[in-house]
Amino acid sequence: MRAVVFAGVNDVRVVEVPDPVLEAPTDALVRVRRAAVCGTDLHTIAHPDGISAGSILGHEFCGEVVATGSAVRRFVPGVRVSGADFTACGQCWWCRGGHQWECADRQFFGTGEAFGPPLAGAQAELVRVPFADSVLAPVSSGVGWDAALFTGDILATGYAAVQQSRISPGDTVAVIGGGPVGQFASLCAQACSAGPVVLIEPVEARRVFAQEHGAVTATPESARSVLDALTDGRGADAVIEAVGGPRGLDTGLSLVRRCGTLVSVGVHPQPTYPLPVARAFADELTISFAIGNAMRDRDRIDGLVRSGAIDPTVVIDYRTDLAGVPDAYAAMAERRVMKAVIDIP
Known part of the structure; x- marks a missing residue:
């Protein structure tokens, strides 16, 4: 598959990498339909402590489930989903209290070891999602890909x-x-x-x-x-x-x-x-x-989006496919655009 990878300080490239596979019974694989470039991505490549060359970047995504592990109960292939930007087990004391960010199983997509053990990011055609029942949310009927994209990170923040x-x-x-x-x-x-x-x-x-x-x-x-x-x-x-x-x-x-x-x-x-x-x-x-937490707040956020009280798509002013992502990083770093979105057919 094609993916956006870290290649050096302020250097990202689009390369072919192996497809991800299910590694645990709680995993799901998602075919990414929308991803985005975030300020955290810019910080990651500018100050690359803990991230190695070849790491797949990106943590804002939505798409379709294509495969699930044997322990996944909420999702089946074909379901439209949005992803939180980090993972949590959903079962521990912290998760049960709505503090998923403090979960010992936290991993942050596409940022190396900055916020936990490294986890391949979502600026790619496919992404592996640990603890899928907690990390993923179904996209409500009538909510498009562009709106669903932001519920996992910046709107939640x-x-x-x-x-x-x-x-x-x-x-x-x-x-x-x-x-x-x-x-x-x-x-x-x-x-x-x-x-x-x-x-x-x-x-x-x-x-x-x-x-x-x-x-x-x-x-x-x-x-x-x-x-x-x-x-x-x-x-x-x-x-x-x-x-x-x-x-x-x-x-x-x-x-x-x-x-x-x-x-x-x-x-x-x-x-x-x-x-x-x-x-x-x-x-x-x-x-x-405060740190955004889509796993805790997604139902209320979804209500704001479905009601029309908030239209998350208004921040989009740059679109590209995977091949154009390096230019999108440059445009955001130079503050020429508000938010760059990646369309992945």
Whole structure:
């Protein structure tokens, strides 16, 4: 089969590789119909600790089941499915409590050893899915491939951030970062009863996109004045940080009101951060971190998509087949596009 593989720092290639096979009774094989390039993919190839040359990339996918192990109960060949971006057993204490990310059997598709033992990714014609009954979800009738594609990662991440922020109707929400996760966080906040949602982003095209889809927008320099005008100077009730790193956290802390909530869904590779604990204590701030979890939230996410409250396809502005994936990586790395989707016939 053809697959997109890591070939070196910022170098991906499309090559022929052996087809995957069932390795455990809980496995399924999925013929991929849609995949996507994600910011995590860009980080993986730019900082390739733990991933080896020839590893298949990608973790956003949907397609059709073509084979199942003897222990798979929920799926049969021919069923349309979307996949979560990581695996979990579905049976342990963590999984039963809705914390699948903490499962000891976690593997993250296509990222080497960054988040557990390596697992071949989904930017390929076929992908092996461990613990298929937990990791896969049926695609609802009337939901197309493009919409199903995002329910396993970036839409689940935006939704998790909004749920973690515990917004109430009418709350003012600030979203830092206008990439795909930030845009979905904005859409989820609007769908889940927030008041004004202010998306903060330096790139004008991404601000225009957010404004066209219901958000108030601001540059990082104007964000505080925009929020002050909306809240009589209090600041945001909740801030969702979707960039990662100290700068995103610093910005979030500068925008959240006293007794407010800051939720970070940006990736943080640095081991420490100098938290201003005196202010956090005096202002009674809630600061938390969230990771998207389609296995926990997929039913509610599916309801938002099927009802039309959220249209995940709006972020797609680049399409390619497998042969064009290296150009898609370049376009996303240069921020020329919002989201690149791979069509696999």
